[in-house]
Amino acid sequence: MADMIQSPIQAADAAASSPKMTARGVSVFYGEKKAVDDVSIDIHREHVTAFIGPSGCGKSTFLRTLNRMNDTIGSARVEGRIELDSEDIYASSMDVVQLRARVGMVFQKPNPFPKSIFENVAYGPRIHGLAAGKAELDVIVERSLRRAGLWDEVKDRLAESGTALSGGQQQRLCIARAIAVDPEVILMDEPASALDPIATARIEELIHELRGNYAIVIVTHNMQQAARVSQRTAFFHLGVLVEYGETSAIFTNPRETRTKDYITGRYG
Amino acid sequence: MTDMAASIDPSPTDWNGEAMRRRIRRRYAAERRFKLLGLAAILVSAGFLAFLLVTMFSNGISGFARSEVRLDVDFPRSSLFLDPAALEGFGADQALAGADFPEALNEAAQAQYGDSGRSLFSEGAWIGLRDAVRDDPSLLGRRATLWLPASTAIDIAAKGEGEAEAERLKARLAEAGRVRTGINWTFLRGSDSTDPSAVGIWGAFKGSLLTMIVTLLIAFPIGVLSAVYLEEYAPRNRWTDMIEVSINNLAAVPSIIFGLLGLAIFLNVMHLPRSAPLVGGLTLALMTMPVIVIAGRNAIKSVPPSIRDAALGIGASRIQVVFHHVLPLALPGILTGTIIGMARALGETAPLLMIGMRAFVAAPPGGFADPASVLPVQIFLWSDEVSRGFVEKTSAAIIVLLVFLLAMNGLAIYLRNKFERRW
Amino acid sequence: MSLGAITLLILGLGVVAWLAARARAAAFAAPDRPRPHSLPGQHGWYVALWTAVPALIFLAIWRQVSGNLIYASVMASPEAAALPAFDMQRQAILSEAYALATGRAETAFNPQAGILAPVYESAIGFYNWIGLAVALLVAFAGGAWAYSRVSPQFRARTRVERIIMMGLLVASLIAILTTLGIVLSLLFESLRFFSMVSPVEFLFGLNWSPQMAIRADQAGSSGAFGAIPLFWGTIFIGAIIAMIVAIPLGLMSAIYLTQYASSRLRAWMKPLLEILAGVPTVVYGYFAALTVAPAVRDLGLSIGIPASTESALAAGLVMGIMIIPFVSSMADDSIAAVPQAMRDGSLAMGATTSETIRKVLVPAALPGVVGGVLLAVSRAIGETMIVVMAAGLAANLTANPFDSVTTVTTQIVQLLTGDQEFDSPKTLAAFALGLVLFMVTLALNIVALRVVKKYREAYD
Numbered sequence A: 001m002a003d004m005i006q007s008p009i010q011a012a013d014a015a016a017s018s019p020k021m022t023a024r025g026v027s028v029f030y031g032e033k034k035a036v037d038d039v040s041i042d043i044h045r046e047h048v049t050a051f052i053g054p055s056g057c058g059k060s061t062f063l064r065t066l067n068r069m070n071d072t073i074g075s076a077r078v079e080g081r082i083e084l085d086s087e088d089i090y091a092s093s094m095d096v097v098q099l100r101a102r103v104g105m106v107f108q109k110p111n112p113f114p115k116s117i118f119e120n121v122a123y124g125p126r127i128h129g130l131a132a133g134k135a136e137l138d139v140i141v142e143r144s145l146r147r148a149g150l151w152d153e154v155k156d157r158l159a160e161s162g163t164a165l166s167g168g169q170q171q172r173l174c175i176a177r178a179i180a181v182d183p184e185v186i187l188m189d190e191p192a193s194a195l196d197p198i199a200t201a202r203i204e205e206l207i208h209e210l211r212g213n214y215a216i217v218i219v220t221h222n223m224q225q226a227a228r229v230s231q232r233t234a235f236f237h238l239g240v241l242v243e244y245g246e247t248s249a250i251f252t253n254p255r256e257t258r259t260k261d262y263i264t265g266r267y268g
Numbered sequence B: 001m002t003d004m005a006a007s008i009d010p011s012p013t014d015w016n017g018e019a020m021r022r023r024i025r026r027r028y029a030a031e032r033r034f035k036l037l038g039l040a041a042i043l044v045s046a047g048f049l050a051f052l053l054v055t056m057f058s059n060g061i062s063g064f065a066r067s068e069v070r071l072d073v074d075f076p077r078s079s080l081f082l083d084p085a086a087l088e089g090f091g092a093d094q095a096l097a098g099a100d101f102p103e104a105l106n107e108a109a110q111a112q113y114g115d116s117g118r119s120l121f122s123e124g125a126w127i128g129l130r131d132a133v134r135d136d137p138s139l140l141g142r143r144a145t146l147w148l149p150a151s152t153a154i155d156i157a158a159k160g161e162g163e164a165e166a167e168r169l170k171a172r173l174a175e176a177g178r179v180r181t182g183i184n185w186t187f188l189r190g191s192d193s194t195d196p197s198a199v200g201i202w203g204a205f206k207g208s209l210l211t212m213i214v215t216l217l218i219a220f221p222i223g224v225l226s227a228v229y230l231e232e233y234a235p236r237n238r239w240t241d242m243i244e245v246s247i248n249n250l251a252a253v254p255s256i257i258f259g260l261l262g263l264a265i266f267l268n269v270m271h272l273p274r275s276a277p278l279v280g281g282l283t284l285a286l287m288t289m290p291v292i293v294i295a296g297r298n299a300i301k302s303v304p305p306s307i308r309d310a311a312l313g314i315g316a317s318r319i320q321v322v323f324h325h326v327l328p329l330a331l332p333g334i335l336t337g338t339i340i341g342m343a344r345a346l347g348e349t350a351p352l353l354m355i356g357m358r359a360f361v362a363a364p365p366g367g368f369a370d371p372a373s374v375l376p377v378q379i380f381l382w383s384d385e386v387s388r389g390f391v392e393k394t395s396a397a398i399i400v401l402l403v404f405l406l407a408m409n410g411l412a413i414y415l416r417n418k419f420e421r422r423w
Numbered sequence C: 001m002s003l004g005a006i007t008l009l010i011l012g013l014g015v016v017a018w019l020a021a022r023a024r025a026a027a028f029a030a031p032d033r034p035r036p037h038s039l040p041g042q043h044g045w046y047v048a049l050w051t052a053v054p055a056l057i058f059l060a061i062w063r064q065v066s067g068n069l070i071y072a073s074v075m076a077s078p079e080a081a082a083l084p085a086f087d088m089q090r091q092a093i094l095s096e097a098y099a100l101a102t103g104r105a106e107t108a109f110n111p112q113a114g115i116l117a118p119v120y121e122s123a124i125g126f127y128n129w130i131g132l133a134v135a136l137l138v139a140f141a142g143g144a145w146a147y148s149r150v151s152p153q154f155r156a157r158t159r160v161e162r163i164i165m166m167g168l169l170v171a172s173l174i175a176i177l178t179t180l181g182i183v184l185s186l187l188f189e190s191l192r193f194f195s196m197v198s199p200v201e202f203l204f205g206l207n208w209s210p211q212m213a214i215r216a217d218q219a220g221s222s223g224a225f226g227a228i229p230l231f232w233g234t235i236f237i238g239a240i241i242a243m244i245v246a247i248p249l250g251l252m253s254a255i256y257l258t259q260y261a262s263s264r265l266r267a268w269m270k271p272l273l274e275i276l277a278g279v280p281t282v283v284y285g286y287f288a289a290l291t292v293a294p295a296v297r298d299l300g301l302s303i304g305i306p307a308s309t310e311s312a313l314a315a316g317l318v319m320g321i322m323i324i325p326f327v328s329s330m331a332d333d334s335i336a337a338v339p340q341a342m343r344d345g346s347l348a349m350g351a352t353t354s355e356t357i358r359k360v361l362v363p364a365a366l367p368g369v370v371g372g373v374l375l376a377v378s379r380a381i382g383e384t385m386i387v388v389m390a391a392g393l394a395a396n397l398t399a400n401p402f403d404s405v406t407t408v409t410t411q412i413v414q415l416l417t418g419d420q421e422f423d424s425p426k427t428l429a430a431f432a433l434g435l436v437l438f439m440v441t442l443a444l445n446i447v448a449l450r451v452v453k454k455y456r457e458a459y460d
């Protein structure tokens, strides 16, 4: 794991290509209340981007604007522009259903459907029609579970309920479910906060492996975790994006005192 | 593991391909269909309610009106040998009771409308004659014009759906200006009768009132006290569990079973009077009590523990905590539940049939032990009548019942909204 | 003096006791003395309760006992010897005499009643005097004893609270008593029924015609009491036709209201559905008989199916409508209990709302919905007025919804209407039917509550 921290490896050349997602001047309101204030940020492909910041600073809120999950909250309103591959995702021509298939999401608390493990993973491919038949679906389910590192543990009990798994397994199942629709970006909101250290380590390993294929955004309260898994880090405070840059730079040499105070545990 | 995953990596999905677009269109169409289906379900349910109310209303509204036929009575020449002086003071009622008003009506009707004249008027029309004389004894000395309730056939014809002969008769009367429409006071003041033009709902209404009083007096205290006990004091043990199970099941037992209970226990074992509001009220009280208990427990449960702690902290006893603090705060919730339970009891029919409340009762009950009818049972009895005139009376009685139930439910909803408290 | 007047008198004594005890206790309080344990009012309550409650309990028992004693003494009198032996007539005369004696009637219809009335009157008077004397004795004894205990140290509040606690316990025992009363009365009468008609015939017989029960000259021969056609009719109307109407409409209404409707529409529709639930069943019944049944018959005839005025379909349709609000509110609760995370999980994968509802929410809420449907079925099969007014009396074993069938509840009402003796199998059969109905609805409720509870726990 030690070498992971010092691997800003291909970060430089990936950043050179055009970003996967860009946000410009994004503000989010809950009714009258402003929860996110004028945030601009680029999300790069084949990168893990970490969002850190004190509780209530708007990380989850901003994350949910990236696949328009905020649409499901009646009072929420988004201003500004967010693009996926240079396409405005809040444009009327953009289809939310497709958007969410391309920008998947993993939640803080594992939320498997009360269905079998197989059905949980097959759900996305089914609704999006990604498999031509049962055989192809089997392949997708197996592939997703393998990539989520869960296959060996559940291959003999695919018909069992997804809710019968342990917390860590459930979270990996949710990740498998998200990658089964072959998304381009995966958003993770504190995916390991409900898990013990061993399960957390597995999830981190998984994120590390998945990075090769997806752009990953992860919200975390755990500084070590952010340092371990991410290449870029964004620090939020009171709804404002305070600082954004290479993880190594943020953690070793933050420009802002607020960032420094937070990272060194002075508040938050 | 990484190798494995990479080796089975697929080509990326083409989200903008023609096939995918078609699929999305289909999925959105399904979404719209589903939503429409939901809307249709709501509309059908609401539409049914509207249809039911409109049917009852349009059938029943005419029940509050009645047709009256003009009758000219020449009192000095009638067979009523009544002295106007006898109608002043004490002997008045006796004098009235002794006079033969039906015969006087007969004569006057025949004089004015020929041999079949009497059949134009309702069977009870002579009461109108009597009341007119009582109200104004001076009538006895002159010729007077009265408007008396028409017979059922004429009444139906006047309301537009009579038989051919009655229609013709009515048309002739109308031409001569001898029918008119008035408010049917008999319906509001009278009791059951075999003649639809003479029936009224006051008797049944009073029966309902007496029955509800008994129900409330028994179900409310018992229900509230049980709720207090179960929520505040009951130890967790087998007995308490049994009480809980009993209450939950009683709340779901079919109402007719309560009728059987009333028949077996109140009538056959305790020999209480049949058909009486007392027994009806007792039976309905057993049915309503679980509703009150359940509502009461929920209301008590929603009073936050901090209030109890505060009262206990200044040295109140457990009884004082409940009766001084918890109950007053829970009262709106308890009342809401009680009103809803009472509304249900007011509309209940089946258990009352079991305890004999389906008898023909032609006078309003004088007390809790007298034979009585109640509104829903009266509706049931009238609905069984073959005579056409009963259709509008049944619907009119339904309107009265619904008005009361709506008012009660509205009051409950109002209370709930007004006192709903967020702790 | 009537029992009612005696009761009032005792209550009056209670008030007097309250005032007296309070006045005595009030005298304890003085600034220089230690504070008494209880407030004067609490002493008042203690003495008042001891004065009134035992005496009232005695009166309640006496009411029952004296009734029998009065009857016995009247029957023993020489005037009663002339009474006819035949039971019905004799009871009629006795009750008329009783009415005369208590002033509820003014003139005797039957001269014998007139003769018996004074006998009744003196017996009632005699036993009421005894009741009055004993009640007063009990009240004074209880009151005096309690009064003598009033002192500054006496813990009146604790005692009164203990009595209140007993009152609370007794109140909550009424529920058990009611349940017990139902079970025992149904069981007792049913056992009498089964001593005349074999349970096997009752539960499995295909022929139901209680109208031909026992003829006077043919003791032992009875009508047919095979209840299968009734059970079938009940299931056909309540569990099949009504549910075909209520489940889709109720479920879809709940889904639309919780997932799609604007909050304004929801604010209007929910009370509207509650109104639908508050309409009395006799109104539904009248509507079924007056409007729906003729329409259904015409429909049946027009498509060439034998149809009768009173049809299973008409009753079932209207019953289904009646059940809609019930199903929809249960479904509403179950869907609302599915965690938001589940819904988010599905939406975040790009599922449409309807896909989320059909594939995630409804399956997740299914146990709750099933529980609700079971409760709805139990309510439908116990429903009486709609079927009495619209389903008919013919015990047909038919699957033709346009035909008339009869149900358990209809037959209970039918069997208990009119004047029969209380121990003919015809009357008792109603209790046997009631027992079956009670057991089935009880089982359905218990299963349903279990299912719903398990389901709620799963998401807590």
Ligand SMILES: Nc1ncnc2c1ncn2[C@@H]1O[C@H](COP(=O)(O)OP(=O)(O)OP(=O)(O)O)[C@@H](O)[C@H]1O
Pocket: A030, A035, A054, A055, A056, A057, A058, A059, A060, A061, A062, A073, A075
């Ligand atoms: N549904 C909502 N309605 C109204 N306000 C909300 C809603 N969700 C969040 N907020 C508010 O928006 C602000 C940002 O919340 P958000 O959940 O984005 O914080 P966060 O950074 O994710 O915090 P945490 O680290 O605790 O998860 C908070 O002040 C919160 O109270």
Ligand SMILES: [Mg+2]
Pocket: A059, A060, A061, A189
């Ligand atoms: Mg958050």
